[in-house]
Amino acid sequence: MYGMVNMAIEQMVVGKFGEDTWKKIKDKAGVSDVTFITMQSYDDKITYALVRAASEILNIEGAELLEKFGEYWILHTANAGYGDMLKMGGDNLPDFLKNLDMLHFKVGAIMPQLVPPSFEVKDVTAKSLTLLYRSKRDGFVPMVIGLVKGLGLRFNTPCSVTYIKFEEEEFAHCFKVNW
Ligand code: HEM
CATH class of the missing domain: 1.10.260 (434 Repressor (Amino-terminal Domain))
Structure with missing residues:
Protein backbone atom coordinates (compact mmCIF):
# COMPACT_ATOMS: atom_id res chain seq x y z
CA MET A 1 0.00 0.00 0.00
CA GLU A 61 -7.06 -6.25 19.45
CA GLY A 62 -6.04 -5.85 15.80
CA ALA A 63 -9.67 -5.36 14.73
CA GLU A 64 -10.25 -2.65 17.33
CA LEU A 65 -7.05 -0.89 16.28
CA LEU A 66 -8.05 -0.95 12.61
CA GLU A 67 -11.50 0.43 13.42
CA LYS A 68 -9.99 3.25 15.51
CA PHE A 69 -7.52 3.89 12.73
CA GLY A 70 -10.30 4.17 10.11
CA GLU A 71 -12.15 6.74 12.22
CA TYR A 72 -8.94 8.63 12.98
CA TRP A 73 -8.06 8.70 9.30
CA ILE A 74 -11.30 10.49 8.33
CA LEU A 75 -11.40 12.89 11.27
CA HIS A 76 -7.69 13.82 11.37
CA THR A 77 -5.45 12.62 8.52
CA ALA A 78 -7.84 13.03 5.59
CA ASN A 79 -9.28 16.22 6.95
CA ALA A 80 -5.86 17.79 7.27
CA GLY A 81 -4.13 16.41 4.19
CA TYR A 82 -6.83 15.59 1.64
CA GLY A 83 -9.50 18.20 2.43
CA ASP A 84 -10.17 19.14 -1.19
CA MET A 85 -10.59 15.52 -2.21
CA LEU A 86 -12.95 14.91 0.69
CA LYS A 87 -15.05 17.89 -0.41
CA MET A 88 -15.34 16.36 -3.87
CA GLY A 89 -16.92 13.22 -2.39
CA GLY A 90 -20.11 14.98 -1.28
CA ASP A 91 -21.65 16.60 1.79
CA ASN A 92 -23.71 13.77 3.25
CA LEU A 93 -23.09 10.13 4.14
CA PRO A 94 -25.05 8.32 1.37
CA ASP A 95 -23.71 10.57 -1.42
CA PHE A 96 -20.17 10.25 -0.14
CA LEU A 97 -20.34 6.45 0.01
CA LYS A 98 -21.75 6.40 -3.54
CA ASN A 99 -18.76 8.46 -4.70
CA LEU A 100 -16.02 6.33 -3.13
CA ASP A 101 -15.09 4.56 -6.38
CA MET A 102 -14.84 7.90 -8.23
CA LEU A 103 -12.65 9.21 -5.40
CA HIS A 104 -10.25 6.26 -5.53
CA PHE A 105 -10.28 6.45 -9.33
CA LYS A 106 -9.02 10.03 -9.05
CA VAL A 107 -6.41 8.96 -6.48
CA GLY A 108 -5.31 6.27 -8.98
CA ALA A 109 -4.48 8.99 -11.51
CA ILE A 110 -1.70 10.28 -9.24
CA MET A 111 -0.82 6.93 -7.61
CA PRO A 112 -0.49 4.53 -10.57
CA GLN A 113 0.21 1.43 -8.44
CA LEU A 114 -3.00 1.90 -6.45
CA VAL A 115 -5.03 -1.25 -5.86
CA PRO A 116 -8.24 0.43 -4.74
CA PRO A 117 -11.20 -1.16 -2.99
CA SER A 118 -14.65 -0.84 -4.54
CA PHE A 119 -17.93 0.09 -2.88
CA GLU A 120 -21.59 -0.26 -3.86
CA VAL A 121 -24.50 1.44 -2.09
CA LYS A 122 -27.94 -0.21 -2.09
CA ASP A 123 -31.34 0.00 -0.34
CA VAL A 124 -31.01 3.69 0.61
CA THR A 125 -33.72 4.98 2.98
CA ALA A 126 -33.89 8.25 4.98
CA LYS A 127 -32.01 6.57 7.86
CA SER A 128 -30.11 3.58 6.49
CA LEU A 129 -28.37 1.92 3.58
CA THR A 130 -26.56 -1.28 2.63
CA LEU A 131 -22.90 -1.03 1.70
CA LEU A 132 -20.99 -3.66 -0.28
CA TYR A 133 -17.20 -3.58 -0.02
CA ARG A 134 -15.07 -5.47 -2.54
CA SER A 135 -11.33 -5.78 -2.09
CA LYS A 136 -8.30 -7.67 -3.30
CA ARG A 137 -6.99 -7.51 0.30
CA ASP A 138 -7.92 -9.46 3.38
CA GLY A 139 -8.43 -8.09 6.84
CA PHE A 140 -9.66 -4.54 6.33
CA VAL A 141 -13.32 -5.03 7.27
CA PRO A 142 -12.82 -3.38 10.71
CA MET A 143 -11.09 -0.42 9.04
CA VAL A 144 -14.11 0.08 6.75
CA ILE A 145 -16.36 0.13 9.84
CA GLY A 146 -14.17 2.88 11.37
CA LEU A 147 -13.97 4.83 8.11
CA VAL A 148 -17.77 4.84 7.69
CA LYS A 149 -18.31 5.80 11.35
CA GLY A 150 -15.78 8.62 10.87
CA LEU A 151 -17.71 9.81 7.81
CA GLY A 152 -20.93 9.72 9.86
CA LEU A 153 -19.30 12.03 12.42
CA ARG A 154 -17.91 14.27 9.68
CA PHE A 155 -21.43 14.81 8.32
CA ASN A 156 -23.10 15.14 11.74
CA THR A 157 -24.99 11.89 11.19
CA PRO A 158 -23.33 9.51 13.69
CA CYS A 159 -24.04 5.99 12.48
CA SER A 160 -23.85 2.36 13.50
CA VAL A 161 -22.22 -0.07 11.08
CA THR A 162 -23.12 -3.75 11.31
CA TYR A 163 -21.22 -6.43 9.45
CA ILE A 164 -23.54 -8.83 7.66
CA LYS A 165 -22.47 -12.24 6.45
CA PHE A 166 -22.47 -12.20 2.64
CA GLU A 167 -21.79 -15.46 0.91
CA GLU A 168 -22.90 -14.63 -2.62
CA GLU A 169 -19.43 -13.43 -3.65
CA GLU A 170 -16.03 -14.54 -2.41
CA PHE A 171 -14.35 -11.14 -2.15
CA ALA A 172 -17.33 -9.01 -1.10
CA HIS A 173 -18.34 -7.87 2.38
CA CYS A 174 -21.69 -6.40 3.36
CA PHE A 175 -22.60 -3.78 6.00
CA LYS A 176 -25.85 -2.27 7.19
CA VAL A 177 -25.39 1.42 8.01
CA ASN A 178 -27.99 3.15 10.23
CA TRP A 179 -28.03 6.80 11.30
C1 HEM B 1 -9.55 11.71 0.29
C2 HEM B 1 -9.98 10.52 0.50
C3 HEM B 1 -9.25 9.21 0.22
C4 HEM B 1 -8.03 8.98 -0.33
C5 HEM B 1 -7.00 9.99 -0.83
C6 HEM B 1 -7.83 7.53 -0.31
C7 HEM B 1 -6.70 6.88 -0.75
C8 HEM B 1 -6.42 5.56 -0.55
C9 HEM B 1 -5.12 4.93 -0.79
C10 HEM B 1 -3.88 5.63 -1.31
C11 HEM B 1 -5.25 3.63 -0.46
C12 HEM B 1 -4.14 2.56 -0.53
C13 HEM B 1 -4.37 1.60 -1.62
C14 HEM B 1 -3.07 1.12 -2.30
O1 HEM B 1 -1.99 1.66 -2.00
O2 HEM B 1 -3.14 0.22 -3.14
C15 HEM B 1 -6.60 3.44 0.00
C16 HEM B 1 -7.10 2.23 0.45
C17 HEM B 1 -8.34 2.07 1.00
N1 HEM B 1 -9.35 2.99 1.07
FE1 HEM B 1 -9.20 4.94 0.54
N2 HEM B 1 -8.92 6.93 0.23
C18 HEM B 1 -9.82 7.91 0.58
C19 HEM B 1 -11.02 7.75 1.20
C20 HEM B 1 -11.54 6.57 1.61
C21 HEM B 1 -12.79 6.44 2.31
C22 HEM B 1 -13.69 7.58 2.76
C23 HEM B 1 -12.99 5.12 2.52
C24 HEM B 1 -14.22 4.62 3.21
C25 HEM B 1 -14.72 3.47 3.27
C26 HEM B 1 -11.85 4.41 1.96
C27 HEM B 1 -11.63 3.05 1.99
C28 HEM B 1 -10.42 2.43 1.71
C29 HEM B 1 -10.08 1.06 2.05
C30 HEM B 1 -11.01 0.09 2.78
C31 HEM B 1 -8.78 0.84 1.60
C32 HEM B 1 -7.79 -0.36 1.75
C33 HEM B 1 -8.16 -1.70 1.88
C34 HEM B 1 -8.46 -2.47 0.60
O3 HEM B 1 -7.65 -2.48 -0.35
O4 HEM B 1 -9.50 -3.10 0.64
N3 HEM B 1 -11.01 5.33 1.41
N4 HEM B 1 -7.30 4.62 -0.08
Missing part, protein backbone atom coordinates in the same frame (compact mmCIF):
# COMPACT_ATOMS: atom_id res chain seq x y z
CA TYR A 2 1.03 3.55 -0.56
CA GLY A 3 3.05 5.15 2.24
CA MET A 4 0.09 7.37 2.93
CA VAL A 5 -1.57 4.52 4.84
CA ASN A 6 1.50 3.53 6.91
CA MET A 7 2.16 7.20 7.65
CA ALA A 8 -1.36 7.67 8.94
CA ILE A 9 -0.86 4.71 11.32
CA GLU A 10 2.37 6.41 12.44
CA GLN A 11 0.57 9.72 12.99
CA MET A 12 -2.13 8.13 15.11
CA VAL A 13 0.32 6.11 17.25
CA VAL A 14 2.73 9.03 17.74
CA GLY A 15 -0.15 11.41 18.55
CA LYS A 16 -1.66 9.10 21.17
CA PHE A 17 1.33 7.18 22.56
CA GLY A 18 4.48 9.11 21.57
CA GLU A 19 7.57 8.62 19.39
CA ASP A 20 9.17 5.95 21.62
CA THR A 21 6.17 3.64 21.30
CA TRP A 22 6.16 4.07 17.52
CA LYS A 23 9.85 3.19 17.41
CA LYS A 24 9.16 -0.01 19.38
CA ILE A 25 6.35 -0.91 16.97
CA LYS A 26 8.57 -0.35 13.94
CA ASP A 27 11.34 -2.46 15.51
CA LYS A 28 8.92 -5.29 16.24
CA ALA A 29 7.51 -5.10 12.70
CA GLY A 30 11.05 -5.36 11.33
CA VAL A 31 10.97 -1.99 9.58
CA SER A 32 13.09 0.14 11.92
CA ASP A 33 15.15 1.44 8.99
CA VAL A 34 12.22 2.41 6.77
CA THR A 35 11.04 6.03 6.53
CA PHE A 36 7.62 6.14 4.94
CA ILE A 37 6.93 8.49 2.04
CA THR A 38 3.36 9.32 0.95
CA MET A 39 3.76 8.70 -2.76
CA GLN A 40 5.77 5.47 -2.59
CA SER A 41 4.08 2.08 -2.72
CA TYR A 42 5.18 -0.49 -0.06
CA ASP A 43 4.56 -4.20 0.23
CA ASP A 44 1.22 -4.87 1.98
CA LYS A 45 3.17 -7.18 4.32
CA ILE A 46 4.60 -4.03 5.99
CA THR A 47 1.14 -2.66 6.78
CA TYR A 48 0.02 -6.02 8.20
CA ALA A 49 3.24 -6.28 10.26
CA LEU A 50 2.76 -2.75 11.65
CA VAL A 51 -0.83 -3.49 12.68
CA ARG A 52 0.21 -6.79 14.29
CA ALA A 53 3.10 -5.18 16.18
CA ALA A 54 0.97 -2.21 17.30
CA SER A 55 -1.72 -4.60 18.51
CA GLU A 56 0.82 -6.53 20.63
CA ILE A 57 2.65 -3.52 22.03
CA LEU A 58 -0.47 -1.45 22.77
CA ASN A 59 -2.37 -4.51 23.94
CA ILE A 60 -5.36 -3.69 21.72
